[in-house]
Amino acid sequence: xxxFRSLRALTLAFLFFFLFATLATAFxxxxxxxxxxxxxxxxxxxxxxxxxxxxxEQLSAGRIGRRIMAAxxxxxxxxxxxxxxxxxxxxxxxxxxxxxxxxxxSQVDPADExxxxxxxxxxxxxxxGGLRLAVIAETEPFDxxxxxxxxxxxxxxxxxxxxxxxxxxxxxxxxxxxxIEMRRTVDAIVEGDLSQRVPGSGPHTAFGQQAHAFNRMLxxxxxxxxxxxxxxxxxxxxxRTPLARLRNHLTLIAHDPRALPVRDRIEEAQAQAxxxxxxxxxxxxxxxxxxxxxxxxxxxxxxxxxxxxCAEALEVVVEDSGHHLSVAPLQPIFxxxxxxxxxxxxxxxxxxxxxxTPSGSEIRLSLSVAQPGRAAxxxxxxxxxxxxxxxxxxxxxxxxxxxxxxxxxxxxxLPLVASIVRLHGGSIELxxxxxxxxxxxxxxxx
Amino acid sequence: xSLSLLIVxxxxxxxxxxxxxxxxxxxxxxxxxDGRRANQMIATTHFDAVILDRILPMIDGxxxxxxxxxxxxxxxxxxxxxxxxxxxxxxxxxxGADDYVVKPVDPAELxxxxxxxxRARGWTDNRADETLRVGDLxxxxxxxSAWRDGKALRLQKTEFKVLAELVRHAGTPxxxxxxxxxxWNYDFEPATNLVEAYIRRLRxxxxxxGGDDPVVTIxxxxxxxxx
Numbered sequence: 001x002x003x004f005r006s007l008r009a010l011t012l013a014f015l016f017f018f019l020f021a022t023l024a025t026a027f028x029x030x031x032x033x034x035x036x037x038x039x040x041x042x043x044x045x046x047x048x049x050x051x052x053x054x055x056x057e058q059l060s061a062g063r064i065g066r067r068i069m070a071a072x073x074x075x076x077x078x079x080x081x082x083x084x085x086x087x088x089x090x091x092x093x094x095x096x097x098x099x100x101x102x103x104x105x106s107q108v109d110p111a112d113e114x115x116x117x118x119x120x121x122x123x124x125x126x127x128x129g130g131l132r133l134a135v136i137a138e139t140e141p142f143d144x145x146x147x148x149x150x151x152x153x154x155x156x157x158x159x160x161x162x163x164x165x166x167x168x169x170x171x172x173x174x175x176x177x178x179x180i181e182m183r184r185t186v187d188a189i190v191e192g193d194l195s196q197r198v199p200g201s202g203p204h205t206a207f208g209q210q211a212h213a214f215n216r217m218l219x220x221x222x223x224x225x226x227x228x229x230x231x232x233x234x235x236x237x238x239x240r241t242p243l244a245r246l247r248n249h250l251t252l253i254a255h256d257p258r259a260l261p262v263r264d265r266i267e268e269a270q271a272q273a274x275x276x277x278x279x280x281x282x283x284x285x286x287x288x289x290x291x292x293x294x295x296x297x298x299x300x301x302x303x304x305x306x307x308x309x310c311a312e313a314l315e316v317v318v319e320d321s322g323h324h325l326s327v328a329p330l331q332p333i334f335x336x337x338x339x340x341x342x343x344x345x346x347x348x349x350x351x352x353x354x355x356x357t358p359s360g361s362e363i364r365l366s367l368s369v370a371q372p373g374r375a376a377x378x379x380x381x382x383x384x385x386x387x388x389x390x391x392x393x394x395x396x397x398x399x400x401x402x403x404x405x406x407x408x409x410x411x412x413x414l415p416l417v418a419s420i421v422r423l424h425g426g427s428i429e430l431x432x433x434x435x436x437x438x439x440x441x442x443x444x445x446x
Numbered sequence: 447x448s449l450s451l452l453i454v455x456x457x458x459x460x461x462x463x464x465x466x467x468x469x470x471x472x473x474x475x476x477x478x479x480d481g482r483r484a485n486q487m488i489a490t491t492h493f494d495a496v497i498l499d500r501i502l503p504m505i506d507g508x509x510x511x512x513x514x515x516x517x518x519x520x521x522x523x524x525x526x527x528x529x530x531x532x533x534x535x536x537x538x539x540x541x542g543a544d545d546y547v548v549k550p551v552d553p554a555e556l557x558x559x560x561x562x563x564x565r566a567r568g569w570t571d572n573r574a575d576e577t578l579r580v581g582d583l584x585x586x587x588x589x590x591s592a593w594r595d596g597k598a599l600r601l602q603k604t605e606f607k608v609l610a611e612l613v614r615h616a617g618t619p620x621x622x623x624x625x626x627x628x629x630w631n632y633d634f635e636p637a638t639n640l641v642e643a644y645i646r647r648l649r650x651x652x653x654x655x656g657g658d659d660p661v662v663t664i665x666x667x668x669x670x671x672x673x
Contacts, residue, residue, distance in 0.1 A: 244551075244552060248552065251554065254665070254666075267665070293531075297536070314640065316647060317639065320646070339631075340631075340634065343631075347636050351638045413637060
């Protein structure tokens with residue numbers, strides 16, 4: 001049934017079966033009618049032959065000849081060709097044939113040059129005593145009917161097929177349009193625009209009701225997401241204030257001369273407070289990105305310049321940490337986006353490579369058009385990489401928190417990158433650089 | 447430098463706390479809880495700078511700021527914006543704010559920005575290219591060159607920008623966030639020690655021909671060049 005999962009395949013299958021059933025019906029009717037007509041013609045010439053020369057009666061040639069002539073004048077049998085032959089020679093009849101006719105049933109056609117008859121069926125009976133009786137029935141009126149029937153079939157069944165084809169196409173287009181509308185809505189929502197809804201088509205239509213149900217579901221999801229965002233924002237804001245106060249307090253203590261012996265430990269506590277503050281900052285930043293509000297800042301920019309600036313900015317850090325950064329030649333590639341966020345994306349990817357690979361590791365950065373309309377930014381290193389089972393979790397902002405040290409250190413850098421990529425309508429994939437981690441970001445070009 | 451500050455914030459507890467923390471740096475402060483009274487106060491009293499909350503009763507921060515600038519009142523203004531609301535920052539700067547800080551406000555960061563702002567008030571656009579002199583350091587933004595004790599320093603573009611920022615605010619601390627914003631144009635803090643790495647390089651180049659290290663590290667805050 002996999003074949004029928006595509007709307008096009010389903011329509012084609014429907015049309016194929018419909019066409020097959022219609023044509024089979026048409027041919028069935030055609031051949032059944034033809035057989036019935038043939039049967040009726042044969043029955044008529046057989047019964048006429050029987051009437052002229054009944055089976056078992058030994059009639060003289062003259063008597064049969066008179067019967068033939070009478071039948072030829074009769075209204076009911078006047079359209080039949082009647083011939084009496086004696087040892088192959090015609091002795092009576094209302095038509096002539098140019099060739100000897102075989103015994104039993106056979107066909108006659110224009111080649112037989114029977115006057116006033118083109119197509120017909122003939123029954124030749126041996127009457128004994130060298131006599132043979134041939135009864136010919138004209139099938140031409142039926143042939144004409146046959147042509148008319150063909151026309152009826154072609155126009156009748158042809159128009160049925162055309163109507164079905166038009167109906168199937170219209171049906172497919174309507175369904176496809178609804179699917180496209182729904183997909184656009186889903187795409188917009190996935191990119192963070194929760195305000196998008198499927199356009200309705202009247203509350204009493206099946207599509208309208210479906211759109212309404214879908215939109216109600218989106219309303220509910222939107223409410224839940226807003227609640228979650230509010231809780232996240234609320235918690236982050238609420239915790240940041242006392243944390244900032246605590247940090248300020250530690251700064252004041254550190255400046256007190258009496259704290260001199262434990263200054264290192266105070267600074268350690270300060271660093272921990274800073275780390276917590278930056279964690280909340282990252283959460284709030286992600287919440288802002290996910291809300292789609294930053295889309296207002298979008299402008300067309302040259303991603304190659306941005307990537308070059310970021311690489312240049314981090315070059316010093318890369319060198320100081322004993323890493324090597326190689327940037328593949330950059331060609332101008334234009335995308336629509338937020339300069340700050342895209343810079344943060346590139347910086348985070350490079351920092352991720354610096355922080356999670358040992359000194360001496362190679363970091364490779366490249367930017368290219370991977371496929372039409374898609375820019376590919378690749379940051380690869382030859383460090384320890386991330387095991388395939390942990391890759392998805394490395395992009396999940398709470399993956400690290402819930403699973404402790406399993407994806408240790410990949411922190412909020414990659415989830416933040418994933419949020420930025422999502423906002424820009426792109427995709428991110430963590431792969432194996434053999435050895436090392438290879439992060440591929442695909443972004444739509446402008 | 448002791449400054450006379452106006453804090454426009456409707457959360458009384460937060461405003462008082464902020465005022466007390468700023469007074470530790472030697473500043474004087476006045477607190478106003480709504481935009482309308484703040485407007486009148488700024489029109490009649492001299493302040494060195496205004497710390498303005500974005501959301502206020504009566505008249506909101508952005509409307510107040512626009513009104514001040516329309517009336518040609520050019521008192522330096524620092525907006526306080528909520529974290530994760532970059533729109534507020536953009537609105538504030540577009541409305542005429544000189545700088546912004548993110549809530550909860552770090553008093554040391556706010557102090558550094560206030561000092562920088564009030565000092566830089568003299569710098570207008572047409573003076574931004576003027577040669578700066580601090581001790582034996584000479585920085586020419588127009589020529590993208592710097593000298594120490596008459597000897598030309600071989601600085602890269604970014605190192606030069608860091609030095610120019612420090613020299614422009616000589617005598618007052620320049621925070622890491624300020625450097626990230628003004629030198630790299632980042633509104634985020636990188637996870638690595640990007641600023642420290644550049645300062646380290648800058649220090650080496652500044653002392654290449656001898657002399658003391660002119661860059662002072664202010665722990666947990668930023669850097670300063672002695673005025």
